[in-house]
Amino acid sequence: MAERAALEELVRLQGERVRGLKQQKASAEQIEEEVAKLLKLKAQLGPDEGKQKFVLKTPKGTRDYSPRQMAVREKVFDVIISCFKRHGAEVIDTPVFELKETLTGKYGEDSKLIYDLKDQGGELLSLRYDLTVPFARYLAMNKLTNIKRYHIAKVYRRDNPAMTRGRYREFYQCDFDIAGQFDPMIPDAECLEIMCEILRSLQIGDFLVKVNDRRILDGMFAICGVPDSKFRTICSSVDKLDKVSWEEVKNEMVGEKGLAPEVADHIGDYVQQHGGISLVEQLLQDPELSQNKQALEGLGDLKLLFEYLTLFGIADKISFDLSLARGLDYYTGVIYEAVLLQTPVQAGEEPLGVGSVAAGGRYDGLVGMFDPKGRKVPCVGLSIGVERIFSIVEQRLEATEEKVRTTETQVLVASAQKKLLEERLKLVSELWNAGIKAELLYKKNPKLLNQLQYCEEAGIPLVAIIGEQELKDGVIKLRSVASREEVDVPREDLVEEIKRRTSQPLCIC
Amino acid sequence: MVVREKILDMVIDCFKRHGAKRLDTPAFELKEMLTEKYGEDSGLIYDLKDQGGELLSLRYDLTVPFARYLAMNKVKRMKRYQVGKVWRRESPTIVQGRYREFCQCDFDIAGQFDPMIPDAECLKIMCEVLSGLQLGDFLIKVNDRRILDGILAVCAVPQSKFHAICSSIDKLDKIPWKDVRHEMVAKKGLAPEVADRIGDYVQRHGGVSLVEEMFQDSRLSQNKQALEGLGDLRLLFEYLTLFGIAEKISFDLSLARGLDYYTGVIYEAVLLQTPAQAEECLSVGSVAAGGRYDGLVGVFDPKGHTVPCVGLSIGVERIFAILEERMKTAGLKIRTTETQVFVATPQKNFLHERLKLISELWDAGIKAELLYKNNPKLLTQLHYCEHMGIPLVVIIGEQELKEGVIKLRSVASREEVAIKRENLVAEIQKKLSES
Numbered sequence: 001m002a003e004r005a006a007l008e009e010l011v012r013l014q015g016e017r018v019r020g021l022k023q024q025k026a027s028a029e030q031i032e033e034e035v036a037k038l039l040k041l042k043a044q045l046g047p048d049e050g051k052q053k054f055v056l057k058t059p060k061g062t063r064d065y066s067p068r069q070m071a072v073r074e075k076v077f078d079v080i081i082s083c084f085k086r087h088g089a090e091v092i093d094t095p096v097f098e099l100k101e102t103l104t105g106k107y108g109e110d111s112k113l114i115y116d117l118k119d120q121g122g123e124l125l126s127l128r129y130d131l132t133v134p135f136a137r138y139l140a141m142n143k144l145t146n147i148k149r150y151h152i153a154k155v156y157r158r159d160n161p162a163m164t165r166g167r168y169r170e171f172y173q174c175d176f177d178i179a180g181q182f183d184p185m186i187p188d189a190e191c192l193e194i195m196c197e198i199l200r201s202l203q204i205g206d207f208l209v210k211v212n213d214r215r216i217l218d219g220m221f222a223i224c225g226v227p228d229s230k231f232r233t234i235c236s237s238v239d240k241l242d243k244v245s246w247e248e249v250k251n252e253m254v255g256e257k258g259l260a261p262e263v264a265d266h267i268g269d270y271v272q273q274h275g276g277i278s279l280v281e282q283l284l285q286d287p288e289l290s291q292n293k294q295a296l297e298g299l300g301d302l303k304l305l306f307e308y309l310t311l312f313g314i315a316d317k318i319s320f321d322l323s324l325a326r327g328l329d330y331y332t333g334v335i336y337e338a339v340l341l342q343t344p345v346q347a348g349e350e351p352l353g354v355g356s357v358a359a360g361g362r363y364d365g366l367v368g369m370f371d372p373k374g375r376k377v378p379c380v381g382l383s384i385g386v387e388r389i390f391s392i393v394e395q396r397l398e399a400t401e402e403k404v405r406t407t408e409t410q411v412l413v414a415s416a417q418k419k420l421l422e423e424r425l426k427l428v429s430e431l432w433n434a435g436i437k438a439e440l441l442y443k444k445n446p447k448l449l450n451q452l453q454y455c456e457e458a459g460i461p462l463v464a465i466i467g468e469q470e471l472k473d474g475v476i477k478l479r480s481v482a483s484r485e486e487v488d489v490p491r492e493d494l495v496e497e498i499k500r501r502t503s504q505p506l507c508i509c
Numbered sequence: 510m511v512v513r514e515k516i517l518d519m520v521i522d523c524f525k526r527h528g529a530k531r532l533d534t535p536a537f538e539l540k541e542m543l544t545e546k547y548g549e550d551s552g553l554i555y556d557l558k559d560q561g562g563e564l565l566s567l568r569y570d571l572t573v574p575f576a577r578y579l580a581m582n583k584v585k586r587m588k589r590y591q592v593g594k595v596w597r598r599e600s601p602t603i604v605q606g607r608y609r610e611f612c613q614c615d616f617d618i619a620g621q622f623d624p625m626i627p628d629a630e631c632l633k634i635m636c637e638v639l640s641g642l643q644l645g646d647f648l649i650k651v652n653d654r655r656i657l658d659g660i661l662a663v664c665a666v667p668q669s670k671f672h673a674i675c676s677s678i679d680k681l682d683k684i685p686w687k688d689v690r691h692e693m694v695a696k697k698g699l700a701p702e703v704a705d706r707i708g709d710y711v712q713r714h715g716g717v718s719l720v721e722e723m724f725q726d727s728r729l730s731q732n733k734q735a736l737e738g739l740g741d742l743r744l745l746f747e748y749l750t751l752f753g754i755a756e757k758i759s760f761d762l763s764l765a766r767g768l769d770y771y772t773g774v775i776y777e778a779v780l781l782q783t784p785a786q787a788e789e790c791l792s793v794g795s796v797a798a799g800g801r802y803d804g805l806v807g808v809f810d811p812k813g814h815t816v817p818c819v820g821l822s823i824g825v826e827r828i829f830a831i832l833e834e835r836m837k838t839a840g841l842k843i844r845t846t847e848t849q850v851f852v853a854t855p856q857k858n859f860l861h862e863r864l865k866l867i868s869e870l871w872d873a874g875i876k877a878e879l880l881y882k883n884n885p886k887l888l889t890q891l892h893y894c895e896h897m898g899i900p901l902v903v904i905i906g907e908q909e910l911k912e913g914v915i916k917l918r919s920v921a922s923r924e925e926v927a928i929k930r931e932n933l934v935a936e937i938q939k940k941l942s943e944s
Contacts, residue, residue: 056577056580056581056809056811057539057581058534058535058538058539058581059535059537059538059539059563059565060562060563062535062537063535064532064533064534064535064578064581065532065533065534066532067530067531067532067589070530070531070532070533071531073533074531085846085847085876086871086874086875086876086877087871087876087877087878088846088847088848088876088877088878088897089846090510090845090846091510091511091514092510093510095610096536096567096594096596096610097610115557115558115560116557116558116560117555117556117557117558117567118555118556118557118558118559119558120555120556120598122598127536127557154536156536158560158562170535170536170537178881180881182881182882183860183881183882183883186860186864186879186881186882186883187881189864193868193871197871307861308864311861311864311865311868312864312868313868313872406530406531407525407528407529407530408525408528409528421626422751425626425629425748425751425752426751429633429751429752429753432526432527432633432637433753435526436526437525437526437527437528438526438527438528439527439528440626442618442620442622442623442626442627443622443623443626444623444626458528
C-alpha cells in the first residue's frame, strides 16, 4: 500500500512538472520527454482501481454560481434590464451555438479562441463568442431593417482564464443595440445615456466614458504615414496607453512592429490628447487632420454627439480620448469605453481593460456580411461587463457586511409540540395557496429552537407557530424573528395579517 | 420572448414561494461527468471538439450537474431551483416542442429528512405551477421504482430484461396493451404467461385505494421492495390530501419513465385534453416530471457518500408552444416593449427639445422613447405608438413651449390635455398608476 501511495505521489509530481512546462511554454521536445515519463509512471500503477477516475470540478475557466452569487447577480440584472426597458428595447434570445461558418472570419486574431463542437455527423457548430455576431445573423436572416433589442446571455472564449482577476471562459454579456438607418448620432447618444444611467444606478463608484471614432484613428494614422498594412497592429499598441506609458507604447511600435520613429512621434502628438468638446473643435482646426476626409467625418459626428450628450446632461462624464482604439474589427464609427475611476481593492487585468466596465460602438458593415445580397443595416450598441460588476458589488456587500438573503421566504410554519405535522402541512398549504412565501422543516417533530434558528440563518422575518392550546383556541402565534414579539392571531385572519406585515416598505415585521 | 418570460417568471415565483435558492452551473461539464449517467440516451450528448484541453460535453439536463455540485461542495442539504438551457442531439420535432436546445426549470430538495414530506412538496409545486399557468385540466401520474421492480420480480421477469421491459411498459400511455404485450413477447423475448401477469398489474391506476389493494395482493405483498414502495406511497397520499391535491394524483402502475437514476417515487404530469385540443396535438405528452434519486450524488462523491434527492422538472418548451398557439388562435396582441410615454413633436427643428424632455422622463424612471429622426412627421410618430401599444404621448410644439406647457395625449382615447412643464412628470406618473 505504501509503495502504491509513493508511486501515486510521483505521478502527481510529474503531472505538475508537465503542467508547469506547458505554462512556461517550454520546448515541445522537453514537454514530450516529461509526458513520456509521466505515462511510464502511470503504467506502473497498473489498471485503474476504484470508482473515481476523475477530479470533481467544473471545466477550466468556468464556475458554478452559488445561491449567494445568484442573489447578487439578480440585483445587478434587475438594474440593467430595467434601464434597457426604460429605453423601449425588446428582448431576444439566440442559440448557444451557431453554424461554424457564421462565426468564421468575424473576430480576426481572436478566432482561435472559439470553442468548436465535435463533428458528430451533423452540421459543424461553434459556441458563440459574443452576442453581436449572432445579432447581425438574426437581422440578416429575418430581413429586419430596424430593431432596438437587448440580449443577456453567456458567451464562450477559450482564453487563458485568470479567475482571480475575473477572467473566465464562460461569462455573461449584457448587450443593447439599435439597428437601422436613422438620422445621425441620435441612437449613438442614447447608447451613451444608457451606459451612464446603468453605471449610476449600480452605485459602483465614479466613472468616465472615453469616446473616439474609427475614422479619426484611421485618418490620424494616414496623415502620420502609417502604412496600411500596419494599421491594425499599431491600433492595438495605441490601445495599451491606458495601461502603460507612452515610452513603452512607442518602443513597441518602433522596436517590435517596425514603425519609423518619426511616424511614432507624430502619432504620439495626437494620441496622448483627451478632453471635451473643445478638443473636437481644436482638431477640426488641425492643419493636417482637417485635410483628411475620414477624420473630418468622424470629428463632425463627434461634434454632433457632444451636442446631444449635453442635452442629455451627461457631457461632463464623457472624454474624447484619442488613444481609445478597442480590439474588435467590426467597428466603423464611434467607439466608447466606460472605466471606473477608483479601482477597488483587487485591481488587476480585466477582459475589457483596466477598470473597464462597459464598451461599444457603431458597426455599420456587419449585417451586410450575412445578407445574401450584401444589404447593410447600420448598427450601434453597447455591452455591459457584468462579471466585473458582480465582483465589485460582492466586495461592497462583504465590506459593509450587508446580509444578502438567498431566499425570499416570508414565513416559517413551525410547531411547538410533537405530532403536529398534519397541522403544519395544512397551514403551509393555505399560505402557499394565498401566494405567501412559506417553508416548513422536513421533520415530523422538530424542536422549536431549531426552527427558530433556521429562520435566523435564512433571514426569514416571521414564524407562524402552531401549538396544541392555540389550536383549541382557534389561533396561531405569529412571531417576529427580529423583535421576538409574539401575538395570537385568529386562524381566519392569519393570511391578511401576514400580507399586511410583509407589504410594508422595509418589512419591519 | 414575452410569452416565454411571463411563463418563466410564474414558474420561478412558485419556486421562490417554496423557499428555493437559485443555482447556476456551466453550459458544459467534463465529459467524464456525464458519461454513463443517462443510459441509452448517452449517444445524444453533444461533445465539444478536442482542442487540446479538457474533454467537454454540453449538459444534457440540470440534475447531473446538481449532483456534481453537491458532491463537489460537500453540501448535505439544499433546496434549489435552476432555470437554464440543456442540449440533446435528438431528432427535433418542432411541432411537439422538442428541440435540440431547450429550457428546463428544475426544483430539487437534497438531504436526509423524514420520509415523503419533501416528495409531497414537489408534487404540490407541480400542481401550483400547472394551475397557475392555466393550461387546463391536468393529471399527475405517480408510481415507484421499487414497486415496478417488485412487479417484474414477482412476475418472474429475468433480471437482465428489467430495463427493456420497463421501457415497453412506459409506452402504455401512447399505445394499447396488446401492442405493448406484443413488443415484450415478440421483440424482447418474454414468455407470454409472464407478459400476461405483468398486464394484470400495469393496466391499473387509481387513488389511495389502489395502494391499499396492492398491499393485499398475495404476490406483491411477498416482495420487500414493493412493500417499501407501497408504504411510501400510502404516506405520500396522506400528505397530498392535507395539501388538498390528492384528487389530481393517480397511482398509475404503467408509469416507468426513462432515466436510470430514479430510486423511489416517480411522477409525470399530463394535460387532459378536450376533443378540440386533441386536434392541436401539442398537448400530447407530459409537461412536467420528476422523482426521487438517492444514489446519484454518491456516484460523484470520492468516498461514495450519498445525499438523497427528490425533484421535478417543468417542460417549459412544450408549455410555450401550447400557450403561444392559444394566444394566436385567440388573436391576442402582446406588447414586446413596456414603453409608457412617447415624446413627439409636430414641429421641425425640435429635436433638441425632444432630447431634453425625454432625458427628464428617463431620469424620473419613466419608460420613454422617441423616433431617431431630426424632423419626423406627427402622423408617423402616432402610428408608431399605436403599433407598439404605447399608451401616452407628450407633444411639444412651438406655441406650447412659449406658454410653458406640454400636451399630454392618450393614444387610445385621443384626448389631449395641456400640462405645465414643471408638473409633467407628476401628471404622467399619476395617469400611469391609474390605468
